[in-house]
Amino acid sequence: MQTNIEGKIPNSNVSLSPDSDLIAALQNILARSRMIIPDLETPYSKLPSANHSNIKRDDSSISAVITERQQQLDAVSHEISDLETIMDSVKNHHQQLVEKKEKIIQSMNFHKGLVSVLWRLPTEVLAQIFHHCLPDFRRWEHAYSWPCLKREAPMVLTRVCRRWRDVVVGIPSLWCKLYLRKHRKWEQAAFCYNLWLKRSRGFPLSLALNCYENDATTLRSLLQPYTNQISSLYIECFQGANAERMWKDLPALQELTIRANRKLPAAPQTVSRLPFTLRNLKLVGQFVGPKRLSSLNPIFAQLTNIELAVHQPNALLHLLQLSPNLSSLTIGIGPGLLRRALQPFTHVKLQSLRIAYVYDCTLPKLFNALSLPNLRMLVAPDSRPWPHEELKALLARSNCPLESLISGNGATTDEQRAEYIALIPSLEVVVDPKYRDYLL
Structure with missing residues (x-):
C-alpha cells in the first residue's frame, strides 16, 4: 500500500512519520490485535454434524450472521493491511537507521582520528607501516589472486579513511607486486589489474602469473604497457600453455622463475635470448x-x-x-x-x-x-x-x-x-x- 507525502496511509488513520508516530501506530495495531476474539458460535454452527431434520432454519437470521461475519472479515483484513504497511515501513526505516548509524560511526572515527597519534604521523612513517602490512610474496604460490586482493593490503588500507587512501595511492612501491591469472570475469579483473599496475608509476614490478592454454596472449596484452618495468617474473605453466611469450622481450628482467610439470620444448631457445639484465x-x-x-x-x-x-x-x-x-x-x-x-x-x-x-x-x-x-x-x-x-x-x-x-x-x-x-x-x-x- 502506498503512502502519501505526509506519511499517512490513504483511507487510514495510521501515520508513518516521524519516528514517534510510527512507533505509536505500531503500538496501536498491536494493542488492537490483542483484543479478545469474539464468540463466533451460532445455533447453526453444528449443523453439518447434527440431524438436519431437527433444526429449524431461519433464512433471515442466517443472512444476518453472514453480514456480521463479512463486516468482521473486512475489519480484520483492514487491520492486516495496516499492519503489513507498518511492517514494510519499519523494515525500510530500520535500513535507513542502519545506514545512519554507519555514517555516524564513520564520522565519529574520523574525528577520533584527528586527535589520534596515527593522524599526526608523517607520510613517510605511514608508508613504512603500510609496507609491513603487505602480504608475504616471498613464496608466490601463497600469493593472493583476484578478487581476494581487495581484502588485502594495500587495497584494504584505502578504505580506512580519506587520508590513508591518499597516502596509499600515492606510494608506487605498494603497488609493485601482483599475482595475475586469467579470470572468468576477465573484463572486471583486467580493469582491477590495470588500475593496480598504473599506480606503480614506472617502479620495477614483481609479477606472478598462472598460464593455461591460450592465456599467454591475453595476459601479454594486459602487461604490454608495463614490459619495461617487469624486473621479476614468476610463471606457472600448465599443459598446452604457450608460456614462452610471457618472458620474451622484457628488457628490465632480473629474476625469472618458471614452474612447470612438463618439459617446455621452446624454453631453451627463448630463455637463451633473455636480456643481459637477468641475474x-x-x-x-x-x-x-x-x-x-x-x-x-x-x-x-x-x-x-x-x-x-x-x-x-x-x-x-x-x-x-x-x-x-x-x-x-x-x-x-x-x-x-x-x-x-x-x-x-x-x-x-x-x-x-x-x-x-x-x-x-x-x-x-x-x-x-x-x-x-x-x-x-x-x-x-x-x-x-x-x-x-x-x-x-x-x-x-x-x-x-x-x-x-x-x-x-x-x-x-x-x-x-x-x-x-x-x-x-x-x-x-x-x-x-x-x-x-x-x-x-
Missing part, C-alpha cells in the same frame, strides 16, 4: 639434462643465483663451470647414473650451496670433487650414512669462511658437529627437521 633463474618442477644446460649456456655467465634440478652430479659440475659469477645455488640431484668420475673443480665465488635432495651415495662423491673457498652457507639433506669425513675434507681443502651448516634431524652427531666447529670456530651448525625451509 636469477629458477626452473622448478622439471629436470634439466646436459643438452638443455648447453642450450642455456649463453645466459649462465651472467647469473648470480640459480635454482634447478639436474639428473646427475656431472651436470652439477658442468653447471658450475658455465656459471663463473654464481654466488647462490639451490640444486636437486636426480637418480641419473654417473657416466664418468667426478673431476675436481673449484668455484671461487659460490657463497651459498643448498642441496634440496640427492639420490644414492652421490653426496660423498660430490663433496670429494668440490672446492669452494668462498662458501658461507651449506644446506645438505639427510644422507645415511652421513659423509662426515668427506665434508671435513671439503672444509679443510676449501679453507672457506663457512658461517652456517644446516642439515636435517639426525644427519650428524654431536661429536661430528664438534669436529666441524674445531675446523671453523665461527661456524654455526643447525640441525633442523624443517631444514627444507632454508632452501627458499
Whole structure:
C-alpha cells in the first residue's frame, strides 16, 4: 500500500512519520490485535454434524450472521493491511537507521582520528607501516589472486579513511607486486589489474602469473604497457600453455622463475635470448639434462643465483663451470647414473650451496670433487650414512669462511658437529627437521 507525502496511509488513520508516530501506530495495531476474539458460535454452527431434520432454519437470521461475519472479515483484513504497511515501513526505516548509524560511526572515527597519534604521523612513517602490512610474496604460490586482493593490503588500507587512501595511492612501491591469472570475469579483473599496475608509476614490478592454454596472449596484452618495468617474473605453466611469450622481450628482467610439470620444448631457445639484465633463474618442477644446460649456456655467465634440478652430479659440475659469477645455488640431484668420475673443480665465488635432495651415495662423491673457498652457507639433506669425513675434507681443502651448516634431524652427531666447529670456530651448525625451509 502506498503512502502519501505526509506519511499517512490513504483511507487510514495510521501515520508513518516521524519516528514517534510510527512507533505509536505500531503500538496501536498491536494493542488492537490483542483484543479478545469474539464468540463466533451460532445455533447453526453444528449443523453439518447434527440431524438436519431437527433444526429449524431461519433464512433471515442466517443472512444476518453472514453480514456480521463479512463486516468482521473486512475489519480484520483492514487491520492486516495496516499492519503489513507498518511492517514494510519499519523494515525500510530500520535500513535507513542502519545506514545512519554507519555514517555516524564513520564520522565519529574520523574525528577520533584527528586527535589520534596515527593522524599526526608523517607520510613517510605511514608508508613504512603500510609496507609491513603487505602480504608475504616471498613464496608466490601463497600469493593472493583476484578478487581476494581487495581484502588485502594495500587495497584494504584505502578504505580506512580519506587520508590513508591518499597516502596509499600515492606510494608506487605498494603497488609493485601482483599475482595475475586469467579470470572468468576477465573484463572486471583486467580493469582491477590495470588500475593496480598504473599506480606503480614506472617502479620495477614483481609479477606472478598462472598460464593455461591460450592465456599467454591475453595476459601479454594486459602487461604490454608495463614490459619495461617487469624486473621479476614468476610463471606457472600448465599443459598446452604457450608460456614462452610471457618472458620474451622484457628488457628490465632480473629474476625469472618458471614452474612447470612438463618439459617446455621452446624454453631453451627463448630463455637463451633473455636480456643481459637477468641475474636469477629458477626452473622448478622439471629436470634439466646436459643438452638443455648447453642450450642455456649463453645466459649462465651472467647469473648470480640459480635454482634447478639436474639428473646427475656431472651436470652439477658442468653447471658450475658455465656459471663463473654464481654466488647462490639451490640444486636437486636426480637418480641419473654417473657416466664418468667426478673431476675436481673449484668455484671461487659460490657463497651459498643448498642441496634440496640427492639420490644414492652421490653426496660423498660430490663433496670429494668440490672446492669452494668462498662458501658461507651449506644446506645438505639427510644422507645415511652421513659423509662426515668427506665434508671435513671439503672444509679443510676449501679453507672457506663457512658461517652456517644446516642439515636435517639426525644427519650428524654431536661429536661430528664438534669436529666441524674445531675446523671453523665461527661456524654455526643447525640441525633442523624443517631444514627444507632454508632452501627458499
